[in-house]
Amino acid sequence: MRRIGVFVCHCGINIAQTVDVEALSEYASHLNGVVVTKHYKYMCSDVGATLIKDTIKEFKLDGVVIASCSPRMHEQTFRRVANDGGVNPYRVEISNIREQCSWVHSNKEQATEKAKFLVRSAVSKALSLEPLKPSTLKVIPEALVIGGGIAGIQTSLDLANDGFKVHLVEREPSIGGHMAQLDKTFPTLDCSSCILTPKMMEVANHKNIELLSYSEVASIEGSIGNYTVKIRKKPRYIDVDKCTGCGDCATACRLKDRIVSEFNQGMGKRGAAYMPFPQAVPLKYVIDDKKCLFLTKGKCGDEPLCKKACAQDAINFDQKEEIVERKVGAIVVATGYDVMDPTAVYEYGYDVSPDVITTLELERLISSSGPTKGEILRPSNQQKPKSVTFILCVGSRDETQCTWCCRIGCMTALKQVYLLREKLGEDVEINLCYNDLRSFGKGYEEFYRKVRGLHTNMFRGRPSEVRTMKEYLKIDIFDTTTNKLFEIKTDMVVLVPAMMPRTDATEFARLLHLTLSGDGFFLEAHPKLRPVDTFVNGIFIAGCCQAPKDIQDTVSQASAAASRAATILSQEELEIDPLIAMVDEDVCTGCGICVEVCPYEARTLNERKRIAEVNDALCTGCGGCIAACPSNASIHKNFTKKQLLNMVDDIM
Amino acid sequence: MSEEKKDHKKEDFEPKIVGFLCNWCSYAGADLAGTSRIQYPPNVRIIRVMCSGSVDSMYILRALLEGADGVFVGGCHPGDCHYIDGNYKARRRMVLLENILGTLGLEKERVWLRWISASEGQKFADTMKEMAEAVRKLGPSPIAKHWNL
Numbered sequence A: 001m002r003r004i005g006v007f008v009c010h011c012g013i014n015i016a017q018t019v020d021v022e023a024l025s026e027y028a029s030h031l032n033g034v035v036v037t038k039h040y041k042y043m044c045s046d047v048g049a050t051l052i053k054d055t056i057k058e059f060k061l062d063g064v065v066i067a068s069c070s071p072r073m074h075e076q077t078f079r080r081v082a083n084d085g086g087v088n089p090y091r092v093e094i095s096n097i098r099e100q101c102s103w104v105h106s107n108k109e110q111a112t113e114k115a116k117f118l119v120r121s122a123v124s125k126a127l128s129l130e131p132l133k134p135s136t137l138k139v140i141p142e143a144l145v146i147g148g149g150i151a152g153i154q155t156s157l158d159l160a161n162d163g164f165k166v167h168l169v170e171r172e173p174s175i176g177g178h179m180a181q182l183d184k185t186f187p188t189l190d191c192s193s194c195i196l197t198p199k200m201m202e203v204a205n206h207k208n209i210e211l212l213s214y215s216e217v218a219s220i221e222g223s224i225g226n227y228t229v230k231i232r233k234k235p236r237y238i239d240v241d242k243c244t245g246c247g248d249c250a251t252a253c254r255l256k257d258r259i260v261s262e263f264n265q266g267m268g269k270r271g272a273a274y275m276p277f278p279q280a281v282p283l284k285y286v287i288d289d290k291k292c293l294f295l296t297k298g299k300c301g302d303e304p305l306c307k308k309a310c311a312q313d314a315i316n317f318d319q320k321e322e323i324v325e326r327k328v329g330a331i332v333v334a335t336g337y338d339v340m341d342p343t344a345v346y347e348y349g350y351d352v353s354p355d356v357i358t359t360l361e362l363e364r365l366i367s368s369s370g371p372t373k374g375e376i377l378r379p380s381n382q383q384k385p386k387s388v389t390f391i392l393c394v395g396s397r398d399e400t401q402c403t404w405c406c407r408i409g410c411m412t413a414l415k416q417v418y419l420l421r422e423k424l425g426e427d428v429e430i431n432l433c434y435n436d437l438r439s440f441g442k443g444y445e446e447f448y449r450k451v452r453g454l455h456t457n458m459f460r461g462r463p464s465e466v467r468t469m470k471e472y473l474k475i476d477i478f479d480t481t482t483n484k485l486f487e488i489k490t491d492m493v494v495l496v497p498a499m500m501p502r503t504d505a506t507e508f509a510r511l512l513h514l515t516l517s518g519d520g521f522f523l524e525a526h527p528k529l530r531p532v533d534t535f536v537n538g539i540f541i542a543g544c545c546q547a548p549k550d551i552q553d554t555v556s557q558a559s560a561a562a563s564r565a566a567t568i569l570s571q572e573e574l575e576i577d578p579l580i581a582m583v584d585e586d587v588c589t590g591c592g593i594c595v596e597v598c599p600y601e602a603r604t605l606n607e608r609k610r611i612a613e614v615n616d617a618l619c620t621g622c623g624g625c626i627a628a629c630p631s632n633a634s635i636h637k638n639f640t641k642k643q644l645l646n647m648v649d650d651i652m
Numbered sequence B: 001m002s003e004e005k006k007d008h009k010k011e012d013f014e015p016k017i018v019g020f021l022c023n024w025c026s027y028a029g030a031d032l033a034g035t036s037r038i039q040y041p042p043n044v045r046i047i048r049v050m051c052s053g054s055v056d057s058m059y060i061l062r063a064l065l066e067g068a069d070g071v072f073v074g075g076c077h078p079g080d081c082h083y084i085d086g087n088y089k090a091r092r093r094m095v096l097l098e099n100i101l102g103t104l105g106l107e108k109e110r111v112w113l114r115w116i117s118a119s120e121g122q123k124f125a126d127t128m129k130e131m132a133e134a135v136r137k138l139g140p141s142p143i144a145k146h147w148n149l
Helices: A021-029 A046-058 A071-085 A098-102 A108-126 A150-161 A177-181 A192-205 A248-252 A293-297 A305-309 A359-366 A409-427 A444-452 A505-512 A551-569 A593-597 A624-628 A641-650 B003-007 B026-035 B057-066 B086-103 B121-138
Strands: A004-009 A034-040 A063-068 A092-096 A135-138 A142-146 A165-169 A209-212 A215-223 A226-233 A322-328 A330-333 A337-339 A356-358 A387-394 A429-434 A456-460 A465-468 A473-479 A484-490 A492-497 A499-501 A539-541 A573-576 A581-583 A603-606 A611-614 A634-636 B017-022 B044-049 B070-075 B111-115
Touching: A004 A021, A004 A046, A004 A108, A021 A034, A021 A063, A021 A108, A034 A046, A046 A063, A046 A071, A063 A071, A063 A108, A071 A092, A071 B026, A092 A098, A092 A108, A098 A108, A098 B026, A108 A641, A108 B044, A142 A150, A142 A322, A142 A551, A150 A165, A150 A177, A150 A192, A150 A209, A150 A330, A150 A551, A165 A215, A165 A226, A177 A192, A177 A359, A192 A209, A215 A505, A226 A330, A248 A305, A330 A551, A356 A359, A359 A409, A359 A492, A387 A409, A387 A473, A387 A484, A409 A429, A409 A444, A409 A492, A429 A473, A429 A484, A444 A456, A456 A473, A473 A492, A539 A551, A581 A611, A593 A603, A593 A624, A624 A634, A624 B086, A641 B044, A641 B057, B017 B026, B017 B057, B017 B121, B026 B044, B026 B070, B026 B121, B044 B121, B057 B070, B057 B086, B070 B086, B070 B121, B086 B111, B111 B121
Parallel strands: A004 A034, A004 A063, A063 A092, A142 A165, A142 A330, A165 A209, A330 A539, A356 A492, A387 A429, A387 A492, A429 A456, B017 B044, B017 B070, B070 B111
Antiparallel strands: A135 A573, A215 A226, A226 A322, A337 A499, A465 A473, A473 A484, A581 A634, A603 A611
16 A cells, blocks of 8 residues: 655645645545645745655655645655655656646635645556656767857857867857947947957867857757757858968959948948958858859859959869768757847838938947948938937837837947947937836946936937938927927937847747747746756757847856756766656567657667567657557556546546 | 436536646646736646647546546647657547547537647636636536536
8 A cells, every 4th residue: 555645835825825725635634545644834945845754754655745836846856855755756746736726716715626636636646656766878078059149159168168068050150149240338338349359269269169150050859968969061162271361252252342241230231252240250251152143143254253363272162061960968059139120110211211220230330340430421321410319119118019128229229329429529419219218237327327418318208200301300209208299300310129039939949849938039947047948958048049138148148058058068977857658568569650659769669579669768758659559558657548547537 | 418417507517627738838838827827717627748649539538438528638839849749649639539529429629639838828828718618618528427526
């Protein structure tokens, strides 16, 4: 006869105010196999844990049911407690009476009734839980970092400095990400490239980092500690071993200054042979195969001029896409964000007037390495503007676009106001239309105060429209602090657009089996306590792919992700949950259906024994083969059919 | 349907619904409904499974035979399955099951398969409300053994 103990948690009042915990505990004490029930304010506390351990010993328990929060929250905690008390950790069953009962129902009578059935069902499963031992798996002490923006760079450097081999994959020709496009960073006004470039160089030269630029992840297989990653290396049509970065090919290119530069946000031009920006890492040129005359039309004059110009003979039009394979123990995803296309907010006329630009475009105008060499010029006439107007929250905090706050818009605009004053002096009028100015970070409020003193006209409200007139732009805004309607005539409008998930975030999430939150960014395992973990063990997230954030927070998160990855990589072996499939050899007929349904190729047919077998290292415990088996020979450890059916019987 | 059965279709009939939720999406979505304190009727009682593809039709039939008025199966959205294609297995199995339900004299509307992601707490709660109402309209299961617990 089994000896089960039921422990009901009050969770302060979180459970106790909607579920009658005493009645529940009294009810549980009469269930078959239950020898003791206890209820306590916080089962997960030290006192609660001691209570469980002492009760296990006193009543010689061999199984434990905890009626508390979700198993996704504290299953591991209670398994450890049970183990310390002397009960096999896999003989613990959690009954979720908080997230799926007390928090979602308000009628105490009904909630208590439901909780009783949930506990009864958990007890019936606990009665037949088997004691299991975790299996072990060898860890490959190498990491994959996806995305070479500031987040990916920071994670790679941290891990590499810890002594782990890092494979950094970046899909653009250079690492650096959005941060490389910025001129200065708020609130300290550090020059962005001055603080970023040294880190990019460190990545390029670090003996533990393999930089795979102009590459994308093609597929990922395996699990924590042992992932096999296939990486697609796109052809650069330039031999990186020979290229010295001299730039002769770019100067010679027939399409020089005729292709819109992505790095300059369309404000400048480049050729088909180009380097995205002067500080690029790796400092190698690349040929744009969508534009290059030779690659698209098969003909570039008599011969491609770049090939003629290259003294190193580095141009190679025969390069093909290449797939390389790497084995890693942990993965950090740092794929960043997209800036919203402001044409979606059509009333601001982004596609009507060239003088309506975004903050990122202004950033390129301000930058001394930008298309205007740092001069602020109106795109329509290349004259200095007499008046510049910022519109904040374009698409952000907007039910029709992005409901969330971009967290960097206010500070970016304030920083740019400061830089415009610095560059244009008192000759320029600056207006700023805001909803709320959010200066939440360290030193942000102080920076805001500093900018307030710079003769900026602040209007609180959303402009209804930006109208393009012959010589200027006209904005109507109702200022909610003075209750007055203002008409602003201005030369340039700077939109502060929302931050969005990458357009391919959904596709990418599927590749890695990551979960998206409602807004489309990657979902963390717990918003507060596991902010860089995902639901996939061994895969972590950092930076703006998780949610919009500033550089400070991105770098902190990147270091956090590196440290979480190192927790895995620093172990030689990992304990793996033994909740996987097994075969009842006496019953199996060797029909092979399970072999076909297994998506992980963990099933094979043993021809000699004429039965199916499970490869423990490959099985992930999905249970697909269990439901598919026609003879009930497939057994999901501790999710057996018998256990599930018992649960079904007792839940009603 | 006998007179006696018809009598049970009165307004205070509380349908019993058993929910099988996959650990990675729907169960997490149900947890999110809890963390966000979104209220829904207490008619559903949830059993956690690792994947919707591991839900044997037998579990569903057993629930119906043991007294459930409806059974809910929740999985990840198509393409999002944590185990690659478990939700597709669930979907195929559901089509077969619908035929069996007919032979048992059960409406196929008593068994629901829905895709609910880990971030769709609201959707989970809404679906539970919707299902409770739909099953209430169908009335007590004609084969339920002891639904009047």
